[in-house]
Amino acid sequence: MSKGVKAAKKMAQAVGGPNFIKGLVPAGQALPAPPLGPILGQRGIPIAQFCKDFNEKTKHIKEGVPVPCKITILPNRKWNIEFKLPPVSYFLKAAAGVAKGAHSTGHEVGGIVTVKHVYEIAKVKGQEEHLKHLTLEQMCKSIIGQARSMGIQVVHQLEAEEYGVFLKELAERRKREAEEKAAAAEEALKGMRS
Amino acid sequence: MAAPMRFLTRRTCPQICHRILGCVNVQVANYAKAKVPAFKGAKDLTSEKPKGPSIETDPAVLTTQCCGANIYKDGSDPPLRPDEEYPDWLWKLHLGPAATLDDLEPGTKKYFKRLRKENIWADNARRKGKKFSVQAPPARKYE
Numbered sequence A: 001m002s003k004g005v006k007a008a009k010k011m012a013q014a015v016g017g018p019n020f021i022k023g024l025v026p027a028g029q030a031l032p033a034p035p036l037g038p039i040l041g042q043r044g045i046p047i048a049q050f051c052k053d054f055n056e057k058t059k060h061i062k063e064g065v066p067v068p069c070k071i072t073i074l075p076n077r078k079w080n081i082e083f084k085l086p087p088v089s090y091f092l093k094a095a096a097g098v099a100k101g102a103h104s105t106g107h108e109v110g111g112i113v114t115v116k117h118v119y120e121i122a123k124v125k126g127q128e129e130h131l132k133h134l135t136l137e138q139m140c141k142s143i144i145g146q147a148r149s150m151g152i153q154v155v156h157q158l159e160a161e162e163y164g165v166f167l168k169e170l171a172e173r174r175k176r177e178a179e180e181k182a183a184a185a186e187e188a189l190k191g192m193r194s
Numbered sequence B: 001m002a003a004p005m006r007f008l009t010r011r012t013c014p015q016i017c018h019r020i021l022g023c024v025n026v027q028v029a030n031y032a033k034a035k036v037p038a039f040k041g042a043k044d045l046t047s048e049k050p051k052g053p054s055i056e057t058d059p060a061v062l063t064t065q066c067c068g069a070n071i072y073k074d075g076s077d078p079p080l081r082p083d084e085e086y087p088d089w090l091w092k093l094h095l096g097p098a099a100t101l102d103d104l105e106p107g108t109k110k111y112f113k114r115l116r117k118e119n120i121w122a123d124n125a126r127r128k129g130k131k132f133s134v135q136a137p138p139a140r141k142y143e
Helices: A036-042 A047-057 A088-096 A115-125 A136-150 A160-193 B014-021 B039-048 B088-092 B109-127
Strands: A020-026 A066-074 A078-083 A111-114 A152-155
Touching (some): A020 A036, A136 A152
Parallel strands (some): A111 A152
Antiparallel strands (some): A020 A066
């Protein structure tokens, strides 16, 4: 989840359909017109009031943390918000100290965490209503599976030094990739112009 | 009410005109579509939007705490405790890549799950790019 981007992921709901919206909204940062505004507006919810309400309710959470929420639309232009804990992908990226997962999963490693990190994440995330019935072991397995799909490697031990080296190499690789991409875009632009 | 007169112009009957006039390239002023990658403009967008919580970059901190586990403004991230304080099963969890069909014992539940998954992947790959057609789906292989 790119934290710099304000966009909330919304499931497309027909206006006549089930009256709830599920989305991922950064805590304390509900406002932008494009993602939230039109979707709420179409269902008759006063956007500014909603954003104030949402930001009030999420003010105990660190700014910008993506919060999955289910907004049930009640009659009389009212609403009900149910919150959940941030997605596991957020926790994994924060624990690994990376902004995004691997660019090509399976071919590169986008970050490293240890099993201890996974355990701590499982302790936090396992408190969710829909995950309470799972044992910690099952929760850990699920998180490891998610890490695998994000290109984040899970190891038993990780020393600060080696991780420092890995992070530096990762940063350099990202920079190179960005430069190559920019160069390729330049070429494409020239090709189109000529 | 007279039927509207329909003049044969280049716009109304481009097909006919094309054949009569041959290939005539006429400058037409349209609103240009942004087909070119606006990579120069795209970079500016990130500065407008507010950032999320800062990402820890110090490896010493990353390897001693579980950064990000505490999402609330109060309190701090839980520290990583010594190995003995974690349960035994933690160290026995499978961390590597998922087991492939060759590694699994044929006939087990895991084997069939993997087989099913691989069949789905193969089916998806086969169907990719094809338009919808009323064919019977290919028979699943049960080895």
